[in-house]
Amino acid sequence: MDEVFSYNKEEDNFYISYKKSLGSNMAKHHFHSTYEMFFLSSGERQFFVKDRTINIKEGSLLIINPNILHKTMNGEAPQYERVIVNFHNNFLYNEKCNYQQQLCQLFKNDYIVIDFPHHHRIYIKEILDKIISEAKHKHTGFQLQIKSLVLQLLIFSCRFIEETQIQPLQYISSVHERVSEIVKYINSNYSKNLTLQYIADNFYISSYYLSRVFKEVTGFTFVQYLNLVRVKEAKKLLEETNLKVYTIAKKTGFGSVTHFGRVFKEITEHTPLYYRKTKKY
Structure with a gap:
């Protein structure tokens, strides 16, 4: 049986999750407005982050900036133990200090x-x-103590990379490298009318092969990933601009407002207008 613990209070600007498991994938897409620290105490995991799949081994710390799409998958060994700490931007910055x-x-x-x-x-x-x-x-002052400990971990990590030469990440295989190129293309061209066949033709491979290896490497189907990228960009436009929903749908590659609204609600559980009302500025 999995051993789990989590702490998440709306009034705090951090979230903590501990899990010791026999192995499972994130059930759905995963991008959020917080920083994420993922420390693997034991085992091995694969992470899809932004545009590539990477291996995370025991003793590795992965730090992900806000709004970067990522997903964990099982490594060769299904058992693992990990701790996740998420924190908002105001955890690091306020009027008095800029950590x-x-x-x-x-x-x-x-x-x-x-x-x-x-x-x-x-x-x-x-x-x-x-x-x-x-x-x-939850003893007296526990939120302040947690913040102090998280900052201690961040400072230690920052000093470590300043004193140590971090080796560039290597692709797991040539197939992973090829899929990464395709993902980068999607990330840069999501506003176009992209289809599986169009991408396959562009990269001189069969659509059947692309569909299979894309899911194997990223953990997403082609359509799932394309929709996630488009919705992520749409969320940004809804938050930061006054553009009409029709214009945002067009800018992010959706064929119609109806299709945009349906996909947006499937992923965020809210309509675009409701999301704008609750998140804008």
């Missing part, structure tokens, strides 16, 4: 994977164990 600027090495790219040596893993796990304990017991 984000001081920790810029961690956030200058859309994501970073840090593979810690064994003696550092012990220290990091101690910090995370304290964070989980604080969230469970």
Whole structure:
């Protein structure tokens, strides 16, 4: 049986999740307005992040910036133990201080994977164990203590990468590299009338082969991924502009407002207008 714990209060600007599992995938898309720290205490996982699939091994810390599409998948070993800490931008920045600027090495790219040596893993796990304990017991000042511990972990990670040469990520295989090229193309051309056949022709492969390897590598079907990218961009336009819904649908590649509204609600559980009303500015 899985062992799980989570802490999530609307009034706080962080979220904590612990899981020890025999192995499972994220059931659906996963992108959000928070930063995410994913530390793998044991086991192995595969992550699709932005435009590629990467292996995460025991002792690795993955930090993902807000609104970056990602999804976990089983690695070769199904058993794993992980801790996730999500936090909002105002966790790092307010009128009096800007921790984000001081920790810029961690956030200058859309994501970073840090593979810690064994003696550092012990220290990091101690910090995370304290964070989980604080969230469970809720003693006086626990929110402040959690924030202090999270900042301690971020500072330690930032100093580590400043002192250590982080090796560039390698593609798992040539197939993964090819699919990554296709994903990058979709990310840059989502506003066009993209179809599976169009992409297959563009990359000189069969549509059947593309459909199969795309799902194997990313964990998404072609249509699922394309819709997620389009909705992610539509959410941004709804939040940051006064463009009409029809215009946003057109800019993000949807053939009609009706289709846009249906897909948007399937993914966000809200209509575009309701989302704008609750999230704008």
